[in-house]
Amino acid sequence: MFVLAGVVALIACLFFLYGKTKSIRRIKIHGQGVLITGCDTGFGHQLVQRLDEMGFTVFAGCLSDKSQGAETLKRICTKRVHILQLDVTKSEDILQARKTVQKGCAAPGRIVNVTSVKGVLSRPTISVYGATKFGAENFSDCLRLEMRKFGVKVSIIEPGNFGGLTGIVKDQNLKRLMNEMEIMWEHAEDDVKQAYGRAHLEGQFTGLHKALETCSPTMKPVIDALEDALVNERPSVRYLVDGGRGLVDWYNLYARIHYYLPSKWMDFVLDTSWNRGIR
Numbered sequence: 001m002f003v004l005a006g007v008v009a010l011i012a013c014l015f016f017l018y019g020k021t022k023s024i025r026r027i028k029i030h031g032q033g034v035l036i037t038g039c040d041t042g043f044g045h046q047l048v049q050r051l052d053e054m055g056f057t058v059f060a061g062c063l064s065d066k067s068q069g070a071e072t073l074k075r076i077c078t079k080r081v082h083i084l085q086l087d088v089t090k091s092e093d094i095l096q097a098r099k100t101v102q103k104g105c106a107a108p109g110r111i112v113n114v115t116s117v118k119g120v121l122s123r124p125t126i127s128v129y130g131a132t133k134f135g136a137e138n139f140s141d142c143l144r145l146e147m148r149k150f151g152v153k154v155s156i157i158e159p160g161n162f163g164g165l166t167g168i169v170k171d172q173n174l175k176r177l178m179n180e181m182e183i184m185w186e187h188a189e190d191d192v193k194q195a196y197g198r199a200h201l202e203g204q205f206t207g208l209h210k211a212l213e214t215c216s217p218t219m220k221p222v223i224d225a226l227e228d229a230l231v232n233e234r235p236s237v238r239y240l241v242d243g244g245r246g247l248v249d250w251y252n253l254y255a256r257i258h259y260y261l262p263s264k265w266m267d268f269v270l271d272t273s274w275n276r277g278i279r
Contacts, residue, residue, distance in 0.1 A: 025233040033057040033105040034230060037088055040069035042166035043114060046219050047226050052077045059101050061086030110153040112229045113140045117160045117240060121255040124274050155229040155236060159222050160252040161243035164211035177208060216243035
């Protein structure tokens with residue numbers, strides 16, 4: 001325990017000193033354009049408004065250019081914001097968005113990808129979700145190395161406990177998640193049901209419903225990190241952003257220390273935290 005406390009204190013001191021010594025030089029915003037995906041809701045929706053206020057030309061990709069989020073942006077933003085129908089699973093939408101953006105921006109620019117703390121540290125019951133985030137982390141790291149020759153910087157935003165503010169556990173998405181979890185339980189083998197018990201599933205349901213109560217009350221820390229990654233002349237490679245409502249975003253803390261501790265120790269910490277209900 002004393003060793004763990006010492007490691008945490010050392011890491012905190014290093015982060016403090018780094019923050020004090022890092023010089024911040026910002027790019028000139030006038031004439032700069034930014035393409036953002038997923039602007040119907042969540043981080044993308046908020047980022048459009050922030051960058052519009054700063055004077056950027058913004059190409060806001062929405063799943064539908066007639067969605068509620070898209071209509072809101074049309075109403076409250078300036079003419080610098082251009083709403084694009086952009087379903088990233090459809091090649092035709094991607095090609096059309098590229099043509100539109102290229103008309104207004106020929107510069108090489110930079111790339112900022114949003115992943116999650118769950119792309120840094122594993123956790124029970126999120127293997128599929130975690131695999132997508134770990135994949136996005138690796139893709140971004142490879143892309144950063146590949147794009148160096150073109151002068152393109154690549155940064156990764158890793159939000160902590162902000163899930164309740166996004167669309168992932170709201171309205172129809174919440175109902176879909178609940179239904180899919182129930183279906184998985186119904187099709188689970190008997191030994192799985194015996195090992196975990198129905199109470200485990202009920203705990204998952206409770207966690208989803210309480211996500212808004214336990215997550216950060218505002219998206220501002222994530223939007224601040226996105227802004228820095230876009231306007232800082234020397235952006236960080238990674239931005240691990242603390243969320244939650246307590247003094248500590250525990251999962252982010254674990255993500256910061258897990259490189260320094262043996263895997264057996266971290267497995268014990270994560271299992272214990274999971275059993276105590278830290279999500």
